[in-house]
Amino acid sequence: MAITITAFERSPDGGKGLARDTRVRWALEEVGQPYEVRYVSFKAMKEPAHLALHPFGQIPTYEDGDLVLFESGAIVFHIAENFAGLFSSDANARSRAISWMFAAVNSIEPSILEFSNARLFEGDKPWAQERMPLVVARMHDRLKQLAARLGQNEWLDGEFSAGDLMMVSVLLRLKPSGVINDFPSLAAYVTRGEERPAYKRAFAAQLAVNGPK
Ligand code: GTB
Numbered sequence: 062m063a064i065t066i067t068a069f070e071r072s073p074d075g076g077k078g079l080a081r082d083t084r085v086r087w088a089l090e091e092v093g094q095p096y097e098v099r100y101v102s103f104k105a106m107k108e109p110a111h112l113a114l115h116p117f118g119q120i121p122t123y124e125d126g127d128l129v130l131f132e133s134g135a136i137v138f139h140i141a142e143n144f145a146g147l148f149s150s151d152a153n154a155r156s157r158a159i160s161w162m163f164a165a166v167n168s169i170e171p172s173i174l175e176f177s178n179a180r181l182f183e184g185d186k187p188w189a190q191e192r193m194p195l196v197v198a199r200m201h202d203r204l205k206q207l208a209a210r211l212g213q214n215e216w217l218d219g220e221f222s223a224g225d226l227m228m229v230s231v232l233l234r235l236k237p238s239g240v241i242n243d244f245p246s247l248a249a250y251v252t253r254g255e256e257r258p259a260y261k262r263a264f265a266a267q268l269a270v271n272g273p274k
Contacts, residue, residue, distance in 0.1 A: 064089065064096040066136075067114070067122045068267065070105075076272030077237065078264045081133040082121040084230035086266055088137045090259035091226065092144035100270065134166045134227060141223035148223060161217050161224025169207060170231045172200040177234060200240070208244050215253060229254030 066089075068082035082098070089096045105111055107118040114122040115131040123130040123139065130136050138159070141147035148155045179196045183189050207228075211217060216225045232251050235241040241248045254260055 062126055064094060065099055065124045066096055067099050067101050067111070067120045069120055069271070070100040070102045072267070072271040074271065076268040076270075078267050079234055079237075080120065080267070080271075081230075083263055083267050084133050084226065085121045085123065085136050085140070086263035087226055087230065087260050088140040088147060088223065090262045091257075092140055092146040094140070094144055098266075098270075133230075134162055137223055137227060138162060147226065149220060154219060154222075157218045158222035158224040161222070162227045165224070165227035165231045169203055169228065170234075172196075172203050173231060173234050176200045176238075176240070180238060201243070204235075204240075204244050204247060208246050211246055211250055213246065216250075221257070225250075225254065229260075 066082060066085050069080050072080045074080060086096070086098075101111055101120060106115075106120065111122075112118050114124070114129050117131075119131070121131075121133055121136060123136040128139075130139055137147075141158075148158055176196050179189065179193055183192075216222070217228060218224060229251050232241060232247055233255075236251070241251060255264070
């Protein structure tokens with residue numbers, strides 16, 4: 062049976078590739094594993110059949126035989142563990158890549174999500190203007206630290222790894238607002254990720270479903 066993932070029936074981003082199925086598609090493309098996609102409506106996500114796969118009623122999920130996974134980071138980790146291409150064969154390098162995967166979802170993504178939510182959903186709140194500088198400052202601090210560590214390197218730790226795949230995926234969320242351009246080295250890092258053939262295939266696959274018809 063083929064690997065099956067779930068994705069939005071139609072992503073609210075209209076094909077920008079920002080929903081989290083894109084990072085899973087990207088990982089599968091990097092390791093050359095074919096996969097199928099089951100498209101799920103917002104309504105179906107909250108129904109028992111999907112909740113049996115994902116306790117929070119979200120996408121993406123990953124099914125392979127008896128195995129069902131949720132959480133994009135865990136799914137990418139599983140793919141990297143089981144198929145060659147995203148983890149080094151050197152044990153220490155692999156562990157460092159895992160650190161970067163956790164850093165992406167645990168140290169970088171939260172401040173970006175907070176910013177996106179403030180920008181897109183909270184602008185009309187009476188406290189929005191007062192809070193925004195705090196939200197931006199928290200995100201900028203983290204991004205500055207990340208840029209300092211990346212320096213002029215191509216990837217975060219030598220060869221491209223699952224750590225870079227997760228980090229670039231998280232940073233892509235900063236493109237629509239233009240914030241990524243405040244950090245030229247991170248913008249260039251994201252572009253390097255987007256230029257990978259595997260990313261291009263993943264992006265095109267989601268665009269075919271979510272883009273303008
Ligand atoms: N921590 C989980 C993971 O990494 O897998 C988070 C999963 C998640 O947030 N899934 C979202 C979802 O299913 C889709 S990706 N939402 C529906 C719901 O909760 O009911 C988040 C997302 C959605 C839309 C855009 N966009 O349009 O730009 C970007 C990202």
